[in-house]
Each structure stands twice: as C-alpha cells, then as structure tokens.
Amino acid sequence: MHLAAINIADELIPIWHGSFRCEPTDDKDTWYWAVLKGRVWQDHGKAVADATPYLPGSFDRPPRNPAQKINSGYKAWEFLLYLFGLGPAILYGVLPDVYWKNFCKLVRGIRIMQQHKILAADLCEAHEMLTQFEKEFELLYYQRCVNRLHFMRPWAHSLGHLAPETVAKGPPICSSQWTMERTIGNLGREIRSHSQPYANLSERGVRRCQVNALKVMVPGLDPPTDTLPRCSIDLGHGYVLLNKRERTPHRLPPLEATALVSYLRTHDININSDQCPRIIRWARLQIPNGQVARSSWKENTMTRMPRMARNVKLCINDRIQFGEVQFYFQMNLNGAVKTLALVSLYSTPDYELLRESYNTLYSCKHQGNEALMVVEVFAIQAVIAMVPHKLPNNPELHFFLVEKPGLDVAQFAGHVDEDEEGDGDGDGDGDEV
Numbered sequence: 497m498h499l500a501a502i503n504i505a506d507e508l509i510p511i512w513h514g515s516f517r518c519e520p521t522d523d524k525d526t527w528y529w530a531v532l533k534g535r536v537w538q539d540h541g542k543a544v545a546d547a548t549p550y551l552p553g554s555f556d557r558p559p560r561n562p563a564q565k566i567n568s569g570y571k572a573w574e575f576l577l578y579l580f581g582l583g584p585a586i587l588y589g590v591l592p593d594v595y596w597k598n599f600c601k602l603v604r605g606i607r608i609m610q611q612h613k614i615l616a617a618d619l620c621e622a623h624e625m626l627t628q629f630e631k632e633f634e635l636l637y638y639q640r641c642v643n644r645l646h647f648m649r650p651w652a653h654s655l656g657h658l659a660p661e662t663v664a665k666g667p668p669i670c671s672s673q674w675t676m677e678r679t680i681g682n683l684g685r686e687i688r689s690h691s692q693p694y695a696n697l698s699e700r701g702v703r704r705c706q707v708n709a710l711k712v713m714v715p716g717l718d719p720p721t722d723t724l725p726r727c728s729i730d731l732g733h734g735y736v737l738l739n740k741r742e743r744t745p746h747r748l749p750p751l752e753a754t755a756l757v758s759y760l761r762t763h764d765i766n767i768n769s770d771q772c773p774r775i776i777r778w779a780r781l782q783i784p785n786g787q788v789a790r791s792s793w794k795e796n797t798m799t800r801m802p803r804m805a806r807n808v809k810l811c812i813n814d815r816i817q818f819g820e821v822q823f824y825f826q827m828n829l830n831g832a833v834k835t836l837a838l839v840s841l842y843s844t845p846d847y848e849l850l851r852e853s854y855n856t857l858y859s860c861k862h863q864g865n866e867a868l869m870v871v872e873v874f875a876i877q878a879v880i881a882m883v884p885h886k887l888p889n890n891p892e893l894h895f896f897l898v899e900k901p902g903l904d905v906a907q908f909a910g911h912v913d914e915d916e917e918g919d920g921d922g923d924g925d926g927d928e929v
Contacts, residue, residue: 513532513537519643540587544560550804551883552804552881553803555803556573557571558803562578584603585883585896586885604856605658607856609626612667613667613904614662619662622658626655630653634648683700729826734783734784737780740779748774757769764830779823779824781837790806792822807879807881807882808821810871810875819842822839836872837876842862859887862895877904881898
C-alpha cells in the first residue's frame with residue numbers, strides 16, 4: 497500500500513502546506529485549502545509527535561513531527577499512520593470543513609482496502625468513497641483549470657481501480673511491498689564487502705535460500721519459535737496469559753468488586769461485594785493477531801512509561817466497544833476456570849462527528865471507574881490506540897481511535913441516519929473477498 501503511504505502524502509501535504517508548485521497564471525491566495533502554514537503547521541506537527549506515547553509498540557514506527565522531520569527520511573509507514581491513522585482527528589477544525597470531509601472519504605476507503613479480509617459490502621463502500629473522493633478532488637482542488645492540471649497525478653486515477661482489482665486479485669495488502677522491502681533490508685544488513693556489495697548481496701541471498709531449503713528437508717534444524725514464555729498460560733484459540741502476576745491474592749476495591757459481583761451474578765452466583773473473592777492479577781495477554789495487550793495495573797508501575805498498550809477493541813454481545821484493561825485474572829466458576837479481564841469502557845463515539853467523518857473519527861470519553869466491566873479475554877479483538885484530543889469549542893477531553901493498518905477496522909451498526917447517497921456505514925454483512 498505504498499500508493500497510500502507515499503504517493504498520496506507526497507501531494508496532499510504540500511498542497512495543504514502551500515508549498516506545492518504554483519503556475520505563474522495561478523494565485524496561491526485562492527488556495528483556500530493551504531492552511532498548514534506558520535504557527536498552524538508547527539502546532540500540527542506537535543500534535544502528531546504528541547500522539548507517540550499512545551501508539552502501542554505493535555504499531556511499529558510512530559510518525560515523527562512532520563514540521564521538523566518530513567524531509568529527513570520520513571518512512572512510508574510513518575506517512576500511513578500520520579495521514580490515515582491520526583489524520584481525521586488532527587485535521588478536524590484545521591482544514592476547512594469541505595476539504596476535511598473530502599479527505600475523510602479517502603481515509604475511509606483506504607482503511608477498508610488495507611484489511612487482509614474485506615467483506616463484499618465493505619468493498620462496495622470503499623469503492624464508492626474512493627470514487628467520490630476523486631471526483632470531489634477535481635472540483636475542490638484542480639477545479640478543471642489548465643494551470644492546475646499538474647494537481648491530477650496518477651494516484652488519483654488509480655484509486656478508482658483498487659476495489660475492482662481486489663475482486664480479481666485479492667486485498668492489496670496481501671501483495672504489497674512491505675515483505676519484499678523487509679527482506680531487502682535484512683539482506684542489506686548482512687553485506688560485509690564494500691568493494692563488491694552487489695556480489696556480496698547475491699551470495700547472501702543464495703545462502704539464505706540454501707538454509708531455508710535445509711530447514712524444509714530436515715525440520716529438526718529449525719528450532720521452534722512459538723515456545724511460550726516461562727509461567728505463561730496457553731488459553732487456546734491463540735490467547736496466552738503472560739507474566740507478570742501477583743504472588744498472593746488480594747481483595748478488590750469497592751468499585752472493582754461491584755463489577756466482579758455483577759459478572760458473577762450472570763453465572764448464577766449470588767453474592768454481595770463483601771463476599772467478593774480475592775484474585776491474583778496478571779499483567780499481559782497475547783491475542784491471536786500477535787499483539788500483546790498490557791494492563792493499567794502494570795503500565796502504571798513502570799519507571800519508564802512505554803508506548804501505551806492497554807487499550808483494546810472488544811466484541812461484547814456482537815457489539816464493538818473500546819476499553820482500557822485494568823488487569824487480567826482467573827477464576828473457577830461452576831467447575832471451569834475462566835480467564836477474565838477488568839476493563840474500563842470508553843463511551844460510545846460522538847455519532848454526529850462519526851457520521852460527518854464518514855466513520856473515520858471515533859471520538860470517545862474516558863469514563864474511568866464509572867464504567868468498569870468484567871469480560872472474558874476472548875472478547876478482546878485487538879490492541880488499539882486511544883489518543884487524547886479536544887474538539888473545537890469544547891474544553892472536555894476526548895480520545896480518538898487509531899487502529900493498526902492491516903487489521904479489521906471497527907464497524908458500528910445502527911448509528912448512521914439513512915443516506916440516499918450511500919455515504920453511510922455498511923451493515924457488515926456479505927461474503928469475504
């Protein structure tokens with residue numbers, strides 16, 4: 497998906513910055529979209545950099561401050577997280593409304609196209625979003641002016657072919673260049689002959705193929721890489737409970753005990769808060785997609801604060817919700833050991849803002865101990881980022897969602913008004929592509 501990562505960013509950011517090439521017959525004073533200038537550009541870059549502590553380590557390299565580093569080897573992955581992860585939130589209230597909504601259509605389409613599995617209904621939505629973006633881009637920026645013909649680069653035209661080509665060839669991310677570039681990087685680091693680097697690189701490639709062939713013929717030569725860490729517990733279905741854990745059980749505070757009691761009552765165990773059993777807290781959970789979800793209990797005790805990985809996407813009663821994990825624990829219920837998590841749920845997103853952004857800006861409130869809930873760990877679908885931000889003319893702190901590119905994007909059903917133009921959210925039903 498280097499189309500989304502580099503080609504699009506290489507034009508949109510200079511256009512918004514006002515540094516894009518302007519013909520002598522054109523006038524930059526008519527570029528109403530060129531708002532990322534001066535202090536606004538510096539504040540925008542700072543907002544990007546300030547999001548880093550909230551992006552989990554599983555998101556790989558976080559985007560640096562574009563106001564300072566965009567010409568210093570800015571990576572494709574950084575552009576991807578910057579524009580299509582943080583973009584709808586940090587550009588809200590900065591770009592004029594009509595240009596921001598146009599950009600959100602692009603983000604919505606690209607986010608869907610980055611998934612490894614795409615439902616047919618979602619593919620149709622992505623195609624509609626991308627084609628609408630292309631047409632509006634011509635009207636808003638290019639404006640059918642000859643002196644702005646250079647605004648229309650090949651990437652804008654290729655957006656309309658992404659969805660149809662996906663039907664024939666599969667999701668674009670499955671044939672993207674990420675794997676090849678990682679391999680080139682790994683082999684490049686093995687070069688030791690500076691006088692004949694290409695011959696050395698070829699030899700390293702041949703050596704790698706020979707080693708891989710031997711491992712296939714004699715599997716015992718390849719030690720297993722999926723061994724579990726010491727003291728971990730394999731829960732099945734790709735979930736693994738990881739250290740650290742408490743040595744002795746402890747009694748829960750009142751609000752946490754109330755949440756556990758409510759969960760126990762759903763299993764016909766009628767007790768009150770004073771009778772709440774003691775529990776042993778666990779710090780981390782590995783989930784099937786390979787991410788490791790930490791907990792507030794562990795992260796708050798670290799001397800050097802890591803990139804936050806305690807926010808998760810949950811599927812509870814077939815509904816998507818977001819929460820902050822407080823800790824994990826195990827209990828014996830009716831003769832079966834269950835692994836549970838105490839989470840503090842975020843509020844439902846601002847539906848009006850979600851509708852205006854074409855389901856790209858999930859802005860929620862952190863409810864803290866007022867929304868504690870005990871869930872089974874199998875409800876955890878992914879580790880997400882919840883980045884703090886403030887909406888224009890609203891002093892209250894909100895948190896917006898950022899998901900790792902390539903994972904299934906969150907879908908909220910039942911919140912979008914019926915839209916005859918088809919700009920609403922899909923129902924999520926359909927066959928996978």
